[in-house]
Amino acid sequence: MRRQYPFDLFEPKWQQHWAAEETFRAFNPGEAVPAAHPFAVRHGLSGNVAATQLPPKFYILDMFPYPSGAGLHVGHPEGYTATDILARWRRAQGRHVLHPMGWDSFGLPAEQYAVKTGQHPRVTTEANITNFTRQIKSLGFSYDWSREVATTDPDYFRWTQWIFLQIYNSWFNPATNRAEPISTLAYPDGCDSEEQRRAHRDSKRLAFVSEAPVNWCPELGTVLANEEVIDGKSEVGGFPVFRKPMRQWMLRITAFAEKLLADLDTIDWSDSLKEMQRNWIGRSEGAEVDFQMDGHAAKIRVFTTRPDTLFGATYMVLSPEHKLVGEITTAGQRDAVKQYQEFAATRSDLERTELAKEKSGVFTGAHAINPVNGEKIPIWIADYVLATYGTGAIMAVPGHDTRDFEFAQKFNLPIVQVVAPLDSKTDWQGFIDDGTAVNSGFLDGMPTIEAQKKITAWLEEKNLGKKTINYKLRDWLFSRQRYWGEPFPIIWKRDASGNLYHEALPESALPLLPPALEDYKPTATGEPPLARAKEWVNLPDGAVRETNTMPQWAGSCWYYLRYLDTKCGTAFVNKDAESYWMGSTLSPISHSPSPKSTPGVDLYVGGTEHAVLHLLYARFWHKVLFDLGHVSTAEPFYKLVNQGLILGADGQKMSKSRGNVVNPDDVLVEYGADAFRLYEMFMGPLQDTKPWNTQGVAGVYKFLGRVWRLFVDEASETEFEQSLTATSAEKHGALLEAIKLSATLTDAEPTKEQLKVLHACIKKVTEDLDSMRFNTAISAMMVFVNEATAWKTRPRSVMRPFLQLLAPFAPHIAEELWAKLHAGQSAPSLGYEPWPAFDEALLIEDTLELPVQVNGKLRGHIIVPRGASNAEIERLALACERAQQFISGKEVKKFIIVPNRLVSIAVA
């Protein structure tokens, strides 16, 4: 396609201008604001400005990318463009905008490359960051690059390690319902020796060591968090995952389950995302019930959400890993039980879920007594009962639980009815909904809810059980057997009796750098790669370093806080900066025309793939930091929007194997950054999944060409085009300057019609930006351009505000035309010019055309003066020629007049 306008010349030009001027730099409270900076000029500031003198903040954040070797994908700039448009718009509205970018640069690909080639991951990572930076900068985003961070930078991960130590040195106090320094922990009686006290402390820390079975992925050579395992396979790569007991670091996120759940109600996230977090946290209310063993001292505790069905419990099931199994199994069943336990242990998670259809299990030979009716019921083990949920044991109610029903049928266990469905035609077998209690002694006749309350009270009274809340959420497995991650600031020592214990490094030892290695593979014995660095691991006093590293999520848990104050060397973030950018006592809802600051990040945009990973982990860390008094809000991200996926032109997910990947670099060469940005926003609603269409880029590119020609003199542009080929590249800038404005641009007073077109556009664009409807905002600007193309003269007073509307979307062309429009004068800084206001009065017409409906069908139109009375409108409507034929000879039953909208006549 022919070049519509010289974007190749002016796009780099304006990018350099913004970089040189530091146009989009944000200033922290107390920081010196240069008097010449456009932000200072706009707000009349200079010198060291206190937080109270700064305009209200607007913190708008993108999920920072992992800088992969493949470079930027068209999906990345989708969210970045949306946030950039809003950042530029809020800046024009007078907000103090913080819009940063950085790199989530620890990660597996660079390490895998290192294993293969021996090249240090830092080298690969830095090269990828350079490429990503070039690509992102070529799109003209208004980031404050002075605040760039990389999680792999020692000045950054020093504070990641520091925050880990805060977590390590804290415990969750149930009495105050918050995290507190470990020093506030009280010791139980008998905790006298230092060894005992240490053991007690270590068992309460928010970061603790556990020996439990974990998700081990041999292919990746590391353990994974529950959140990183999908259907028994690793989220990255799709490799099988096995359960294996290992000594691992865990973070006690479960202590925050209730807060993480409840505080969802205080933030403005999409319902679907909140639902995903709720599902993951998985709160369920029920009761714990103790079953006494028959002929054995042991008690078995179970968790149930349906205590009302206790009379229907005809057997019990323990998970194969349950600690009582060995103790209670009778001699005759010992071999069978042992065999089953081994069978269950060797099954991968994948096999466990895939084979879920067919129940399996073994009788232990032991019996328990049902506490409500004294019946002797058999105790089985089966892998459909999970060791890690509830108490690892259940009472089975086959009459009213699908899983128990299947199991009972397979093993011929008794099935009794204890709930009657409300609809008598429904089969009670396998009926799992609420109904009425039957065959349940003192519960008979009660609706399910009431029966639950009654039985729970009864259990509590008899000291046989109590009301309990359970969560699916598990503690966060926080260590990885990797090289390219933050080392733990932890060392291991032995006490007097030779037992290993861990100890935190002092803050002065941070950052703890990973050692240099020649081989990045794990060791032959399966230890993490860091174990190869013998000199690093073994300290002179005999202590050894922790050789696991933190997961990639660690760095992204708090990067939004580091942006507030990237250079701070004395804290992870300076308190004043934190409270200015994050804290807010203002109304938590942001709306034009007087937008107020919101608590935390005002707007966070990113993909939905982080719904239960990054977004849950970051909320957790933030809550710990909040409890410890390091941050001023309980939630990090006030409003969150997920951008939709961009598919290939074939409607399939973009992938190398399908060959449908669109590289932004290629689009930029042909159409430029402005057209690329505009197209990404014009495709459809930000949140929707939508396919790429290259011809669509050409469409918005043509639109920008029409904008260009509204302003530029045709003859001087033809001259420019012809001189280009004949002139050396370094003179092209001068040629660009020589392009003249069109003679159609005048200082004449705009017509009423021109004002109406402009103000309709201002209104639409402003309102659409407020609700993030970028596609319709662009369409409104297209309407304006279509109108303005037909105008013989174009008043500057109309065309100038139009450029301001266009500027957030297509900033380069807007700057270039803005500069031409103000040639010879000192041009105001486009990005900081006050956003145009619209005048509703200019949109009102003297007469209205109203549709006339008869019995709901459109039959004609009438022209009525504005403000006409209902009687007048009725008269005109009845006189409407086209409507007449449907009315005449019939009785008019009803007249409906929707003011300024339509007239509807109902006839018999």
Add this chain to the structure above:
RNA sequence: GCGCCUAUGGCGGAAUUGGUAGACGCGCUACCUUGAGGUGGUAGUCUCGAAAGAGGUAGAGGUUCGAGUCCUCUUAGGCGCACCA
């Protein structure tokens, strides 16, 4: 299996939230312009019909003067959870 969401021209999508369905763009058609090509401009483009008109928002019912929008059922697609007791 359970939960949530979506369904509008050949395509991407609009529709003031119950009030003129299809804005805007792509594609297509015709004409004009430019040295042909591409570019640029103008007009047209839901279906049937010469017209008047009729029909039309996945399908079937319902509420209403009036339904893409609200309610019920069905179908299709997407996302999430999935032996969580």
